[in-house]
Amino acid sequence: MTQGTALTARTIPGTVLSIDAMGSDLGPAAIVAGIAGSAAKNPNLRFIVHGDRPEIERLIDRRRDLSDRCEIRHADGVVTMGDKPSHVLRHGKNTSMWSCIEAVRNGEAGAAVSCGNTGALMALSMIRLRKIEGVNRPAIACLWPSRNPSGFNVMLDVGADIRADAEDLLQYALMGASYARNGLELQRPRVGLLNVGTEDHKGRAELKLASDLIERVSHAADFDFVGFVEGGDLPSDKVDVIVTDGFTGNVALKTGEGTARLIRELMGEAFRYSPLSRIAAMLAYTSLRRLSKRIDPRRVNGGVFLGLNGTVVKSHGSADATGVSAAIKLAARLAASGFNERLAARLAAAEQAAAAAIQSEAGQA
Amino acid sequence: MTQGTALTARTIPGTVLSIDAMGSDLGPAAIVAGIAGSAAKNPNLRFIVHGDRPEIERLIDRRRDLSDRCEIRHADGVVTMGDKPSHVLRHGKNTSMWSCIEAVRNGEAGAAVSCGNTGALMALSMIRLRKIEGVNRPAIACLWPSRNPSGFNVMLDVGADIRADAEDLLQYALMGASYARNGLELQRPRVGLLNVGTEDHKGRAELKLASDLIERVSHAADFDFVGFVEGGDLPSDKVDVIVTDGFTGNVALKTGEGTARLIRELMGEAFRYSPLSRIAAMLAYTSLRRLSKRIDPRRVNGGVFLGLNGTVVKSHGSADATGVSAAIKLAARLAASGFNERLAARLAAAEQAAAAAIQSEAGQA
Known part of the structure; x- marks a missing residue:
């Protein structure tokens, strides 16, 4: 049973990734196939999978050993490719994309992966994770x-x-x-x-x-x-x-x-x-x-959102299992390396130098 | 002898092209090799070749039958890749590029081909050939x-x-x-x-x-x-x-x-x-x-300048004989089809429709 498993960064060792199972051009099957591929290669990975529970459960249960490593979070709504970002911000609380970002915001997952609408994913990530100070x-x-x-x-x-x-x-x-x-x-x-x-x-x-x-x-x-x-x-x-x-x-x-x-x-x-x-x-x-x-x-495959308090990887909307797996691999590497904390520290350190340079530029202009 | 041949659109049947032999990364040898390749394929082509006369003459005389189809116009100066367009406009009258454009301006050639500095070539073409009315x-x-x-x-x-x-x-x-x-x-x-x-x-x-x-x-x-x-x-x-x-x-x-x-x-x-x-x-x-x-x-190879009173083809600076030959072929086709006259006529006809659309747009704003 996948329903009862609670996989959070705090309770289980290894890297936990938050995966949006919906919004891909190829449907949840490609996403779950990508998860299965990554899980087989990297035994340290755990997944929180967001979307339509019955469908995802059916797909995961078909794969051997995958259900133990996945926690499903049900979401009724799906962000489509045509949805305007502003609309998703106002009415998207029930979507798998929102739920996916939320697991990173809560510290349950080290990184999020979604194949959905880029504009909406960026808008949601900005609002829910917020920008790193100075960005x-x-x-x-x-x-x-x-x-x-x-x-x-x-x-x-x-x-x-x-x-x-x-x-x-x-x-x-x-x-x-x-x-x-x-x-x-x-x-x-x-x-x-x-x-x-x-x-x-x-x-x-x-x-x-x-x-x-x-x-x-x-x-x-x-x-x-x-x-x-x-x-x-x-x-x-x-x-x-x-x-x-x-x-x-x-x-x-x-x-x-x-x-x-x-x-x-x-x-x-x-x-x-x-x-x-x-x-x-x-x-x-x-x-x-x-x-x-x-x-x-x-x-x-995998565009990384930089400058936010949390790592989000945007996979191609049309990514197949190989593509999704590549995006998950990238997310796992960044989550494991503590990349986002290092980035924030770098930016803070460079802030002073940058501010000085900009001020001197403004002085000359 | 190449010196005495005067090849202008008026005196000799076929298509006359004006070729800047200087300013290419590979030197005049690549240009003359490209001319030779085009000349062999298309017996109707004649060329006015601009640049250092002794060097060009030596290169052309080595190729069989080419000297009869080329007129050399000597130019002391060369526009380099680093020259600013504004500098060439002020001080570039003695360059091969200027001379090359001039032959189109005078109606001696149906199109110009140059491998030189794009910015300078565009600036010279704009000033010497002028824009088509309405562009x-x-x-x-x-x-x-x-x-x-x-x-x-x-x-x-x-x-x-x-x-x-x-x-x-x-x-x-x-x-x-x-x-x-x-x-x-x-x-x-x-x-x-x-x-x-x-x-x-x-x-x-x-x-x-x-x-x-x-x-x-x-x-x-x-x-x-x-x-x-x-x-x-x-x-x-x-x-x-x-x-x-x-x-x-x-x-x-x-x-x-x-x-x-x-x-x-x-x-x-x-x-x-x-x-x-x-x-x-x-x-x-x-x-x-x-x-x-x-x-x-x-x-x-060959970017075509559109919107001027005359056809100018910009070849890659690093084009070899094959590349130069492709640019010459394009110039020859456009010169032979009377492309530029048709373009001007089209623009004039579309002018009215465009003006109406823009006015109506402005009215709405």
Whole structure:
């Protein structure tokens, strides 16, 4: 029976994650399959699963040993992809998304994972978890396949807010560096600011100002600032953290994913083209699988909300079991590393340096 | 001898193109190699080549039959990648870029091609060729590999101007539709507006306004407006023309190119990984070449400046002979189709519809 199990961070050792089972394009089955995959790989994980109890119970009971590690929290309501964030804030108390965030707020879970409506998830997270002191705009950070040794770069913001002024971009740099330290285990991350050229005179006015601010704070905040980077540098090994506003970041993220998807499809067509190419595909199977895995967007599924009192991972709405499992893995790593506490401490320490830099900038203007 | 040949649109039948031989990262040799490639494929082409006469002469004389089809115009100066546009406008009269644009201005050539500094080329083109009446901001349009029957979509602006208000975006829609008609031979192009989501409430305020304006004008301007599209739709078959501001477009273009480059490199590594994968690569040679050609950024080299009294094609600064040849092919096609005259006529016709839409919008506000 799953009903009676109470799994909280306080009572059971290991990492507890709060999972929104509803709101995914593929329904709760994909979410539970993702939970099962993660549970099999990591025996320390426990889950609080939010949504329609009968349906979730049926799905979990089908999987061996999963019911002992899951506590189900029933929620009548579901946030749909079309719901406006403001509507969810006013009328969403009965939804699985709200319940999912609440378990992090109460300290029962170390991190939350949801496939639902991004805008609503961000709005709920902001209101219920609140921003870390000193943070103006929270951001969503994603991992980006790159030539770096870890195989990834970090980019933020990829869609929390369509606006970002110079001070916001400075905070993104601080939060992104902290995420790269904990998520990619980089001692001294290299931070770059996304622009349309690397020359000083290029780009919007707020980017020049942000560049000055980030440069001044970089020493105290223990990262290297590499200056402006371009779209072509996103998968490069010259930068670890790419800072941009949420509009540009979202377009870049989806453009990169779309390009990779097109090439994967064309590659598949190329290998189905003739009998000879089909034989070639069989011979190259291992190599092709390795390549395919490297550029599979499901593997880097999971945008992390930065700047809140609690870790929230947004999975793709259309994520399948592999994608959900990747998002859960990321959430588990961040929860286990105490990432959010470290981020808050870093931000507080950098606050002084940043404030000094901004004041001096204002004095000059 | 190349010195005495005077090739102008008036004296010699066929298409005359004005080519800036300097300012490329790879030097004049790559440009002349590109000219030679294009000349071999298209016997109707003639060239006016601008730059350092002794060097260009030496390069052209080495190629059989090329000297008869090229007129060299000597220029002492070269616009470098680091030169500010304002500096080039004031002090650039002796440069090959200036001379290259001048040949289009004088009606000697049907289109100009340059690999040089984009900002300087746009500034020079604006001042010397002037904007088409009614155009506020010219734009740079690029071709984007897609699932459409033609294999391409059009995206603009990809870097002429980092700003664009709603009226500018409307003009981009009109110019892009005209380009798709002439460049991709589409009777009724489908136009989309790039945003971070397809829902009506998503994105910046100017995008909502632009969406209304484009919708109202689409019928009179003879294109279909498909509404908001996302980064993932750029290579799709649901849209032919993607409209965005020059900052976002430039980041998206370079992100797509960078992603494709990374995957090509990883694919190469995958096929060199083991003896078996090397054999597979040999067997799949034809299929892989077809794929590689389809996603080769050199094949879509050439951003077209739209909204000026004259056609200017900007080639990548690092374009090799294949890339330069692709840019020349594009310039030749546009020059031969009388594209620019048609674009001006379209804009004039759409002007009235647009003005009516904007006025009615202003009346409501």
